[in-house]
Amino acid sequence: MSHWQEFLGAQGAEYQTDGTVTFPQATSPNNTDTWMTPLEHERLISLHGAKAQSFLQGQVTCDVRELSEQRWRYGAQCNLKGRVMASFTLAAAGGDELLLKLSADLAQSTRDNLHKYAVFSRVELAVDDQRVVLGLSGPDADRLISQHLGFAAPAAGEFTGSDKAVVLALENQRFELWINSQAAPELWQVLSADCLPADTALWQQQDIRAGVAKINTATAERYTPQDLNYPLIDAVNFKKGCYTGQEVVARLHYKATLKKRLYLIEGAGEVPAATAAVSNSDGKNRGEIVQALSQANGFIALAVLPIDDAQSLYLQERDEPITRLDLPYATAEADNSP
Template identity: 45%
Template sequence: MSNWQHFLDAQGATRSANGEIAFNTQQDSASQAAANTYLTELGYQGLLAFDGPDAAKFLQGQVTADVRELANGYWKLGAQCNLKGRMEASFALAQTNPEQILLRCHASLTDSLAQHLQKYAVFSKVTLNDASDTWRRFGLWGPGAAELVAAHGKRPTMNTGDAHSNEGLVCLKLDEQRYELWVSDAHAQDLWQKLASNCALADSHWWQLEDIRAGWAEITATSAGDFSPHELHYPLIGAVSFKKGCYTGQEVVARLHYKGKLKKHMARIALSAETLDLTAAIVDSAGTRRGALVMASATGDNNWEALAVIPDDDTAELFLATGDTGQPATKIARMSLPYPLPTADNNPEG
């Protein structure tokens, strides 16, 4: 067991098999989260480091995002697609210096993504390493987040979408009061203690709920290859560039963007259930499969919020299938996303 895990254990943390963390002191409800500032650890996510003079050039030819924008002090969401234009991984990118880019993805995908990209990295001046134990990942959100980052992270004034890096800390501003921090292992315990003394500790699934409410779907090993960027609204959240040039799957993604007319897209939904199986199908009243879950988070009292790819036509009632348990299917309710949705896929966002 690592020193970092021992450190968290001493604070009442427990880690699940998939890397998610829970604390003895935790949020009681989603409404409570809105009134407090929270800190969580994002060990369910992994980190890959791309080092060398060709790091940006290499990734530019592999992913949907325009990697060149990282040099301007921004962080970017993006995806790595297969030849069919389906997402094999999703991630966030930030540049620490001109010859290093860090890529954060779900920990279930770090090995497969590294193995895939390594096949092409040998042709560039870039080295690829798993940096998950070199950099720790924190999530910080709530009304006091910006003040805490300024006081303890020593960050300059940041706008949403900015990334700043120095002294073993990479700070990503996700929203007005929401930050993702990648902290070198040598500084992680000290920064955690400073932040934790001024806010509450929260289970990592509450951070996932923030992603769900932001409409940011994350691909895991379970969903790799299942969805296109358009189905998950990646063009709408700035995770796909249609001006950057070629990458694997680019022709399919571009054709769908300019000429395609998908009938299913991601929606935010609510439902009630004691437990939730992400592999369960979404069906209509006749039991016909109509969609699939992408990610979900409990909000308390057997209530859940989730992101799911379902038909754009909202006239039919939809349910979460329960398999052969004999239990009635769970009705789902559509909820709003925080960004405007296009009426057709052939409306270019740029």
């Protein structure tokens, strides 16, 4: 157990088998709606080297060059068939270091896969044990970043940072803090004066509502980027050039009419497992669950389903109806491209 994990344990954190963290019920000292949570189910991969950017540009779906404009990016690493092996969030840490944040259960295998090609570019890769990840959300989040990290919070879609932390601004006053593990306990303590600790699931639920599918070992190599709406969240750039799987991904974009995409859904009952089947009233398989979490009176989930399917749909294993919800971004139904 790391020093950071021991510290969180002393704050009441309990680690679950999937790497997420729960806390006993707590109240905010100042009764604010701002909260923080450790994202222990995710890890960082560090890439060092003068050619780190050009190397990664040839391996992933997003345009790594856009980091120079202080814009972080979602992205994916695909196999030769254009299936997503790992999804990630990408930002720069300063100098010639890049950071990928991804599911902890894919961190080592993704690092090893990239390393096979990195030797020719003299890029060093490592699963980063020197940083941890926090989520900070709520109306006071930007003020707390400025107050305790010494720099203004970035605008949505951008990142900024120092030796102490890299901060990414997501949507709706939601921020990720990629922090030096030695500095993390002190930062947690000062933040706790103004915000309360929260379970990791609360952050994951917001990811789902944002329509951002996160791949882990249970869902790796099952979906194309288009299945997951990745072109719609700037996780795919069709003009950047070659990468593994690019021919398949580009062909789907330019020559195919897509028949399925990612939907936000909800339903009653227990949380379905990833890859659980979704069927129509005749029991015919129509899609599957990618991610799901509990919410009041049921669950909320992301599922890959047929486009413009007006049929009533059900969780196949329980014959329970599901309801489609609106995603927070526009969906171009014809070809799933922005």
